[in-house]
Amino acid sequence: MHTESSSEPVLMPAWGHFAPQVFSAILLTIRPAFPARLVLSALASYYSYALVAGHTTGDGPTHDYAAASAIGGRWAGMLVLSWLCDPMRDWRYRDEKIAPADYPFLKRFYYAACIVASPRSLGWNVEVANVPPPTAASSRGEFLRDRILRTAQCALLLDLAQSYIKLINLQPSLPYLGTEAFPGGWRGFLLRFLCRLAWYVRSYTVMKLLSNLLSIFCVATGLFNGNPEDWRPMFGNWSDAYTVRRFWGRTWHQNLRRNFTITGRALSNALGFKRGTNASAYTQLYTGFALSGIMHVWGDVMLGPPYLGTSMKFFLANACAITFEDAVIAVSRRQFGYGREPTKWTIRLGYLWVIAWFYMVGPLFVDWFLPMPRSTEEEFLPFSFVRSRYAPSLLTKIMKYTF
Structure with a gap:
């Protein structure tokens, strides 16, 4: 690289x-x-x-x-x-x-x-906010059965996403993803959507699978930490992700929130901003995403000098999206009298907004990566049920209508 x-x-x-x-x-x-x-x-x-x-x-x-x-x-x-x-x-x-x-x-x-x-400081007096509750299991055996089932489901989802990514590698248009040479119209939209969705799903399932396997090993053997209550889900509930802010704050950034909170508050205090003010809140917001970008820039470094700094754009863009989102919500409350609690319709609209946002921001996180040599050929599982002769030809049908 x-x-x-x-x-x-x-x-x-x-x-x-x-x-x-x-x-x-x-x-x-x-x-x-x-x-x-x-x-x-x-x-x-x-x-x-x-x-x-x-x-x-x-x-x-x-x-x-x-x-x-x-x-x-x-x-x-x-x-x-x-x-x-x-x-x-x-x-x-x-x-x-x-x-x-x-x-x-x-x-x-x-x-x-x-x-x-313990990046979430579980059990400490500084436990991070919005940690998911323990898995509802009354015994170690029940926890293991539940986590093994979830691991199998996660592996199948990862296999599906990985298989789609490998199949799109066969298409001559892939190197042009993110450029005007890529197919246009509804066909191009659907292809871009599925490419980006598969990439996001793969990132999610790889991390969740590793976390599940580690929890199964520790609880089954009693090594390190065998207490099932301490093995909370790695990610928050997806039902909470009806705004970009909630997606990052409640669902995704579970294991990085401690670093972001401490750093953001330290910078806000150093600048003299009073706790609870917009100046303090947005200093913490942009500090958190800047720090997240810096962490991922280390990934750019390993890829090589041409990619240095590429990741930072994605994370700063999300901070800007949250700022825009906050402004829209504030104006809507003033103009239309919405209360602080969202309605079922605003929540549904929020889900559509979050999906649309991660599609729009895909060029900053997915499109530059997919055409990279070997990126679509990598394997994250030692086997593939989806690509085996025992599986239905689901992907073949998907490819038929998108390429």
């Missing part, structure tokens, strides 16, 4: 995925003074960057982008926890009265690792 003038990327070591989290846990455990913390943070940042620049997962650009973006998120979490708050002194788990910083070294490290590994 790098230019010809650059050296051939080498495989990133498997342990590199977790290096920023280890650095973060160490910094939280020892709580070094400012000079040492600055030096250690700089070294950890450089090492994290070295894991991304000039490396590859070897599985294709989508895997590279996802792995590097995840490292970018862990790097950002390390800086947030080390510089913008003091979790070892101020945070408490459940009803504990003793600060984690007051425990012996090994126990401090254990608490630090728990803080780093």
Whole structure:
């Protein structure tokens, strides 16, 4: 994925995925003074960057982008926890009265690792807002049966999305996605819609599948954390996503919200904005999406210099969409007398708006990626039922009417 003038990327070591989290846990455990913390943070940042620049997962650009973006998120979490708050002194788990910083070294490290590994701070006094409730299961066995069924459903949905992406690779018009050379009219609209939908679904199902598998392993074995109540759904309810703001705040950004909240509030306070004002709210909004963009720019870095900064446009565009959305809602309430609680019709209209928005913003997140070499050939499952001889020819029929 790098230019010809650059050296051939080498495989990133498997342990590199977790290096920023280890650095973060160490910094939280020892709580070094400012000079040492600055030096250690700089070294950890450089090492994290070295894991991304000039490396590859070897599985294709989508895997590279996802792995590097995840490292970018862990790097950002390390800086947030080390510089913008003091979790070892101020945070408490459940009803504990003793600060984690007051425990012996090994126990401090254990608490630090728990803080780093729980991005939603479940059970802590700083648990993020809008965390989904525990899965309704009265026993470990019931939890496992429910999660295994959901995992199978998720795998089938991923297989369907991945199979469609592989099939569109056979079409000569694919490299022109996002340009005037792409088919127009209703056929072009439907093709673009399905391409972008399949890409979004694949991103969602890959992350959910990994989370489900990890929860099944931990609950079944009792290793790390075998308490079913602590394994909440990775994403919020889709029924909550009837505005772009609610999509990101309630449904999608579950595991990044802590970093965004801490960073946004720190910047708002530094600028002197009073809590609860529009200045404070929108400072936090744009800070959160800018930080999300920075995390994903690490994915751009692994793809190569030509793509550097490409991801930032998508996330800043969503912040702008939320600003526009807020203005429309405010005007509608004043002009038409709508209350703060939405009606069933405004909710339905909201769903259409959210779908339309993610179709419109597709060129900033999907269209530039699909024509990339190997991006439509990557596999995320060791098998494919949809493409097997046992499956009905559903995709064949879809392709017949869209290409």
